[in-house]
Amino acid sequence: xxxLPLAFLGASSTIFFVASALYVAYLRRRRPxxxxxxxxxxxxxxxxxxxxxxxxxxxxxxLPFGSFSxxxxxxxxxxxxxxxxxxxxxxxxxxxxxxxxxxxxxxxxIFWRPAGGGELLPILTSPWVxxxxxxxxxxxxxFTLAAVAGALYLLLEKELKEKRLFSLHxxxxxxxxxxxxxxxxxxxxxxxxxxxxxxxAVWSRRVWGTYVPFDAKMIVALVTWFIYAAELxxxxxxxxxxxxxxxxxxxxxxxxALNYLALGxxxxxxxxx
Amino acid sequence: MGVGGVVHxxxxxxxxxxxxxxxxxxxSLDAGxxxxxxxxxxxxxxxxxxxxxxxxxxxxxxxxxxxxxALELARSFFHSRAGADVEPLLSRGLYAHQGExxxxxxxxxxxxxxxxxxxEAQILGQVRxxxxxxxxxxxxxxxxxxxxxxxxxxxxxxxxxxxxxQGAVSxxxxxxxxxxxxxxDLSGKGILLIGAGKMAELALKxxxxxxxxxxxxxxxxxxxxxxxxxxxxxxxxPFDRLEEQISVADIVIASxxxxxxxxxxxxxxxxxxxxxxxxxxxxxxxxxxxxxxxxHELDDVFLYNxxxxxxxxxxxxxxxxxxxxxxxxxxxxxxxxxxxxLRRRVADPMIRALREKFKSTADHEIERLLRRxxxxxxxxxxQVRALSHSIVGKLLHDATMAxxxxxxxxxxxxxxxxxxxxxxLDTGAPAEKRPAGQESDGKSEKGGASGSRLALFRPEEGTAx
Numbered sequence: 001x002x003x004l005p006l007a008f009l010g011a012s013s014t015i016f017f018v019a020s021a022l023y024v025a026y027l028r029r030r031r032p033x034x035x036x037x038x039x040x041x042x043x044x045x046x047x048x049x050x051x052x053x054x055x056x057x058x059x060x061x062x063l064p065f066g067s068f069s070x071x072x073x074x075x076x077x078x079x080x081x082x083x084x085x086x087x088x089x090x091x092x093x094x095x096x097x098x099x100x101x102x103x104x105x106x107x108x109x110i111f112w113r114p115a116g117g118g119e120l121l122p123i124l125t126s127p128w129v130x131x132x133x134x135x136x137x138x139x140x141x142x143f144t145l146a147a148v149a150g151a152l153y154l155l156l157e158k159e160l161k162e163k164r165l166f167s168l169h170x171x172x173x174x175x176x177x178x179x180x181x182x183x184x185x186x187x188x189x190x191x192x193x194x195x196x197x198x199x200x201a202v203w204s205r206r207v208w209g210t211y212v213p214f215d216a217k218m219i220v221a222l223v224t225w226f227i228y229a230a231e232l233x234x235x236x237x238x239x240x241x242x243x244x245x246x247x248x249x250x251x252x253x254x255x256x257a258l259n260y261l262a263l264g265x266x267x268x269x270x271x272x273x
Numbered sequence: 274m275g276v277g278g279v280v281h282x283x284x285x286x287x288x289x290x291x292x293x294x295x296x297x298x299x300x301s302l303d304a305g306x307x308x309x310x311x312x313x314x315x316x317x318x319x320x321x322x323x324x325x326x327x328x329x330x331x332x333x334x335x336x337x338x339x340x341x342x343a344l345e346l347a348r349s350f351f352h353s354r355a356g357a358d359v360e361p362l363l364s365r366g367l368y369a370h371q372g373e374x375x376x377x378x379x380x381x382x383x384x385x386x387x388x389x390x391x392x393e394a395q396i397l398g399q400v401r402x403x404x405x406x407x408x409x410x411x412x413x414x415x416x417x418x419x420x421x422x423x424x425x426x427x428x429x430x431x432x433x434x435x436x437x438x439q440g441a442v443s444x445x446x447x448x449x450x451x452x453x454x455x456x457x458d459l460s461g462k463g464i465l466l467i468g469a470g471k472m473a474e475l476a477l478k479x480x481x482x483x484x485x486x487x488x489x490x491x492x493x494x495x496x497x498x499x500x501x502x503x504x505x506x507x508x509x510x511p512f513d514r515l516e517e518q519i520s521v522a523d524i525v526i527a528s529x530x531x532x533x534x535x536x537x538x539x540x541x542x543x544x545x546x547x548x549x550x551x552x553x554x555x556x557x558x559x560x561x562x563x564x565x566x567x568x569h570e571l572d573d574v575f576l577y578n579x580x581x582x583x584x585x586x587x588x589x590x591x592x593x594x595x596x597x598x599x600x601x602x603x604x605x606x607x608x609x610x611x612x613x614x615l616r617r618r619v620a621d622p623m624i625r626a627l628r629e630k631f632k633s634t635a636d637h638e639i640e641r642l643l644r645r646x647x648x649x650x651x652x653x654x655x656q657v658r659a660l661s662h663s664i665v666g667k668l669l670h671d672a673t674m675a676x677x678x679x680x681x682x683x684x685x686x687x688x689x690x691x692x693x694x695x696x697x698l699d700t701g702a703p704a705e706k707r708p709a710g711q712e713s714d715g716k717s718e719k720g721g722a723s724g725s726r727l728a729l730f731r732p733e734e735g736t737a738x
Contacts (some may be wrong), residue, residue, distance in 0.1 A: 263632070
């Protein structure tokens with residue numbers, strides 16, 4: 001990656017570390033000013049990241065998703081946008097203490113270990129690939145946010161169970177709201193994942209002659225799809241509620257993370273991430 | 274009319290923090306008595322006054338011609354009100370604050386910072402009521418009006434900008450709050466009341482207040498259940514169908530007089546199986562307890578007994594205390610602003626005199642001119658008069674601002690003297706005496722502003738004895 005977008009990444013990473021500290025401080029002391037500054041820091045971090053992305057876009061002349069760094073940057077950017085929306089819409093400030101540190105670490109990782117130039121192999125320029133990547137990413141983003149809401153559900157539930165009302169009780173919306181948010185985000189993410197996998201399959205048929213090339217990534221992706229499908233059936237068709245919904249969102253995210261991070265970094269194939 | 278219109282406002286009062294109930298009840302007033310006392314204060318020479326009387330505090334706000342007047346007026350109320358047996362105890366309970374410090378006191382009272390239950394909201398209504406009574410009796414002039422209107426504004430601001438008024442501080446409301454933390458919206462939720470009792474009814478009433486839930490009532494005697502169900506607009510449920518009902522309800526309030534638990538862990542577990550993880554909130558306010566403690570360990574079931582609810586109230590109180598510094602900062606800033614407003618008012622008589630002089634001079638000259646121009650029509654004459662007034666207004670605008678500013682900054686004596694001299698204003702006040710009085714006022718207000726909170730609410734020595 002060029003030096004200019006990297007400079008933006010470094011700056012945004014620094015800002016996100018500051019924002020993380022502020023969100024944690026807000027959870028501890030719950031002062032409205034702290035919340036204001038934390039939010040301001042998150043927004044400026046996001047704007048910095050956006051600028052970096054735009055510069056990268058301008059230099060590359062196409063959507064940056066050719067390398068692990070590029071894709072991670074896109075994902076982080078979308079996650080922050082999603083978080084800011086949640087914060088605004090559901091007063092989910094407490095989520096900041098959970099997700100912003102991850103964003104900070106993620107952007108720092110790209111900054112220190114940027115992967116190469118991102119020249120695409122000729123076979124990767126097909127519109128099917130673009131659709132595949134974009135859809136999978138939208139899905140991942142929704143699932144990550146769902147897992148954040150799920151984690152908050154479990155943490156708030158823990159406070160209520162232990163009867164030691166503490167910071168989350170005073171900052172989070174109700175269990176019911178969190179649970180509905182988890183279901184909603186999964187419902188939004190699932191079609192993207194489905195279309196993403198399907199378009200990947202179509203492209204794979206064209207290039208390799210088979211719909212489902214059996215590499216590790218494909219298998220985990222199918223497992224992920226089944227986890228979320230099961231979760232949707234449990235909540236939508238069977239009327240399932242409560243902590244199991246939240247736990248399922250975390251299991252789903254674990255599968256996503258395994259696929260995206262672990263296999264993306266360890267396994268070196270054309271299907272890098 | 275004086276050159277400087279220094280405003281002397283004092284508050285003298287006592288509260289649950291300084292005096293016990295035997296003293297407080299002796300000076301507590303109802304609305305009728307407040308009216309009576311306000312007219313008495315006016316008769317004794319108070320320019321403006323207001324009385325705030327609640328069961329936890331009685332305070333008299335008085336504006337007088339001099340600082341001593343105002344203080345004496347406010348204090349005499351307590352001494353004349355208190356009977357012979359209480360009067361000797363008064364001196365220890367009374368506190369007195371002047372000017373900006375008085376404003377800060379009222380602002381923190383209105384914000385609930387001085388209430389028995391920190392941040393409680395009732396006091397704001399009582400402050401509003403005190404002002405309404407004063408206004409009704411014609412006792413509230415510009416100073417009292419501004420003071421009380423600001424107090425209401427500050428009270429609202431503190432509540433909206435800090436969390437000082439958040440979190441239930443009573444057991445029955447804590448139950449409602451927990452229910453909302455679990456279910457968010459309570460409308461359409463099902464509440465099962467098992468047994469009856471004052472607490473249970475109160476909790477149910479509070480829950481139903483916020484939404485229109487479905488209500489079921491179960492009791493050992495079905496007749497009694499039916500009667501209760503009628504009062505709450507619910508449905509009576511026979512006792513042997515409890516388990517079935519638990520599997521549909523969202524909230525269970527248990528308060529039977531039974532010696533042994535009515536809901537066992539197995540029973541609730543069986544009921545929850547049909548719920549598919551739908552959360553169940555059980556409030557057990559019976560002593561001895563109606564629900565086996567093990568029920569709380571079941572997934573998606575939250576069991577709170579009376580002690581747990583008390584602990585919630587405790588946690589909420591601690592949470593409110595967390596917001597105290599922020600609330601106090603708002604109060605201090607607003608009191609400072611009020612102090613500036615008070616000091617600016619010192620310039621009012623001067624500004625009036627100046628304006629009067631300019632206007633009468635202009636009017637005089639204009640009328641002379643108009644007499645020489647008989648051909649002008651009446652509407653043209655009006656236009657000429659209006660023009661002269663607008664010229665006077667424009668000419669004096671900067672001067673007015675400068676006078677106010679000099680008053681706000683406390684350097685008005687010199688400025689006022691010069692202005693009076695230059696424009697030959699007849700202020701009718703002994704110019705030598707005034708500066709001394711103002712000097713001391715300015716100091717005492719400043720002292721109040723920088724003093725610690727403790728010092729502020731300690732009865733000021735020598736003033737209250």
